[in-house]
Amino acid sequence: MSVRAAVAQAHRESYAQVVATLIRVTGDWDLAEDATQDALATALDRWRTSGIPDNPGGWLMTVARNRALDIVRRRNTEQRKLAELANLPEEPQSPGQDDRLRLIFTCCHPALSLEARVALTLRTVTGMSAADIARVFLVSESTMTRRLTRAKTKIAQARIPYQIPAGPDLAERLPSVLGVLYLLFTRGYDPGGPSEFAAEAIRLARLLDRLIPGEPEVRGLLALFLLQHSRRSARLDEQGRPIVLTEQDRSRWDHAAIGEALAVLPPPDIAGVRPAPPATHGNRRSDVGAGSRERAADVSAEECRWVADGPYAIQAAIAACHVAHETDWVRVADLYDRLALLLPSPVVRLNRALAHGYAHSPARGLALLAEARAGGGLDGYAPALAVAADLTSRAGDPVAAAQLYESAAAAAATDGERSVLLARARSLSE
Amino acid sequence: MKYMMFVCTDTEPDTGDAPDIDAWVEENDAAGRRLDGDQLAGPGAATTVRVRGGELLLTDGPFTESKEVIVGYDVLECADLDEAVRVARAHPMAYAGRIEIRPFVS
Numbered sequence: 001m002s003v004r005a006a007v008a009q010a011h012r013e014s015y016a017q018v019v020a021t022l023i024r025v026t027g028d029w030d031l032a033e034d035a036t037q038d039a040l041a042t043a044l045d046r047w048r049t050s051g052i053p054d055n056p057g058g059w060l061m062t063v064a065r066n067r068a069l070d071i072v073r074r075r076n077t078e079q080r081k082l083a084e085l086a087n088l089p090e091e092p093q094s095p096g097q098d099d100r101l102r103l104i105f106t107c108c109h110p111a112l113s114l115e116a117r118v119a120l121t122l123r124t125v126t127g128m129s130a131a132d133i134a135r136v137f138l139v140s141e142s143t144m145t146r147r148l149t150r151a152k153t154k155i156a157q158a159r160i161p162y163q164i165p166a167g168p169d170l171a172e173r174l175p176s177v178l179g180v181l182y183l184l185f186t187r188g189y190d191p192g193g194p195s196e197f198a199a200e201a202i203r204l205a206r207l208l209d210r211l212i213p214g215e216p217e218v219r220g221l222l223a224l225f226l227l228q229h230s231r232r233s234a235r236l237d238e239q240g241r242p243i244v245l246t247e248q249d250r251s252r253w254d255h256a257a258i259g260e261a262l263a264v265l266p267p268p269d270i271a272g273v274r275p276a277p278p279a280t281h282g283n284r285r286s287d288v289g290a291g292s293r294e295r296a297a298d299v300s301a302e303e304c305r306w307v308a309d310g311p312y313a314i315q316a317a318i319a320a321c322h323v324a325h326e327t328d329w330v331r332v333a334d335l336y337d338r339l340a341l342l343l344p345s346p347v348v349r350l351n352r353a354l355a356h357g358y359a360h361s362p363a364r365g366l367a368l369l370a371e372a373r374a375g376g377g378l379d380g381y382a383p384a385l386a387v388a389a390d391l392t393s394r395a396g397d398p399v400a401a402a403q404l405y406e407s408a409a410a411a412a413a414t415d416g417e418r419s420v421l422l423a424r425a426r427s428l429s430e
Numbered sequence: 431m432k433y434m435m436f437v438c439t440d441t442e443p444d445t446g447d448a449p450d451i452d453a454w455v456e457e458n459d460a461a462g463r464r465l466d467g468d469q470l471a472g473p474g475a476a477t478t479v480r481v482r483g484g485e486l487l488l489t490d491g492p493f494t495e496s497k498e499v500i501v502g503y504d505v506l507e508c509a510d511l512d513e514a515v516r517v518a519r520a521h522p523m524a525y526a527g528r529i530e531i532r533p534f535v536s
Contacts, residue, residue, distance in 0.1 A: 109511075158511045
């Protein structure tokens with residue numbers, strides 16, 4: 001491995017740990033970031049001459065701590081920080097005390113605005129530069145730097161504690177953390193979005209799953225990311241046009257990611273996850289674990305049989321149904337019923353209508369679609385018109401369906417989407 | 431750490447059961463968390479004071495025309511924002527109105 005690659009890997013794997021520990025010890029976010037950046041720069045230089053150390057993370061921690069000590073010594077005022085830094089243990093602490101988790105929960109504190117949470121998480125947990133974050137959010141670097149400074153100032157002034165919430169507070173605070181990761185992921189998953197965001201979101205979700213083991217919503221979120229990400233190279237054709245799921249080339253799906261997702265889906269015996277009635281769903285997912293990784297290429301409809309209660313676990317369950325060889329639309333419709341109760345957004349209602357249209361009858365789907373549209377937020381939204389067209393076609397009215405596809409094409413957001421919708425309209429008119 | 435709690439009204443109150451104010455005061459006084467606090471007279475009794483170019487300007491009413499009105503305050507001593515939020519969320523006006531928490535600078 002080249003030195004540059006080794007430093008990049010150490011950055012990915014250890015940045016959060018080093019920054020998080022230094023923040024805990026010094027309470028000084030800027031100092032922690034500066035010392036860690038300096039340690040990375042030193043690594044690039046030092047590893048060229050003396051070789052890559054056996055434990056790059058430990059090396060970074062030591063060098064960053066010494067750098068922080070230097071800075072604090074030079075200020076010569078903060079005796080407490082000095083003593084804490086000098087006594088910093090070399091060995092990482094137990095997961096319950098994990099500094100990275102403190103860092104994530106602090107960056108995602110609900111007393112900060114959502115945009116500040118996302119920026120701060122990217123900056124301090126993943127170590128992305130303010131310039132890179134600014135580029136993705138289409139603001140100037142100075143605006144992003146101000147946003148980050150404001151957030152850190154609020155943390156210090158309002159004294160937002162640097163700790164992992166305990167007991168019932170954890171359940172209350174978790175959605176904010178998961179929401180930030182979800183935003184990161186969707187931002188990275190959008191066509192043309194920065195794909196490293198999606199990868200970072202997956203990495204952070206994996207980390208969260210390790211640090212808070214067995215939490216159904218964390219596992220649901222991780223599984224949801226992995227399932228969506230598994231289709232990234234199959235979802236667009238050569239011209240960049242979207243390919244619907246049923247027509248995607250399954251051999252281009254990332255089956256290792258699907259296997260990992262199915263292995264982390266919450267088993268039904270965890271609190272917050274209800275087992276489905278045995279009469280209708282049978283024995284579900286008794287084979288969760290290592291075995292499903294190898295069998296990932298052959299996902300059976302049984303794989304999506306577990307039942308979850310949280311919004312991310314439900315969305316993961318839906319995604320799992322869609323990677324099965326045959327989609328169990330009755331179950332998808334049932335899951336959307338539950339999701340719509342938790343997240344009654346226009347898009348969730350739209351998908352619910354489609355699922356019922358496939359599970360039961362086009363007429364039922366169209367009725368639910370009319371309900372969803374009456375709820376607002378879907379006017380001029382191309383996917384809503386496309387769903388109407390699809391269900392109308394299935395209801396046996398190709399003329400009306402073709403017209404609806406044409407309206408959908410007129411409302412399409414991208415050229416790729418438009419050409420797909422026009423092709424459908426044409427195929428119905430022939 | 432000292433925090434100021436501004437207790438305000440809100441145009442969209444929660445209609446469910448709210449905690450009892452006397453119990454709230456008693457509990458936080460006993461814990462030494464509530465250093466001071468009181469109710470304030472309505473905005474009709476407010477006077478806004480400015481000095482511009484050496485001249486005193488008095489205005490009848492609060493400094494912002496708003497449907498939300500500060501009706502009380504409490505000064506808290508808490509370890510951090512999370513503790514202050516725990517105290518504020520147990521106040522009846524977190525249900526019937528809204529509460530702003532601000533740290534003291536010193």
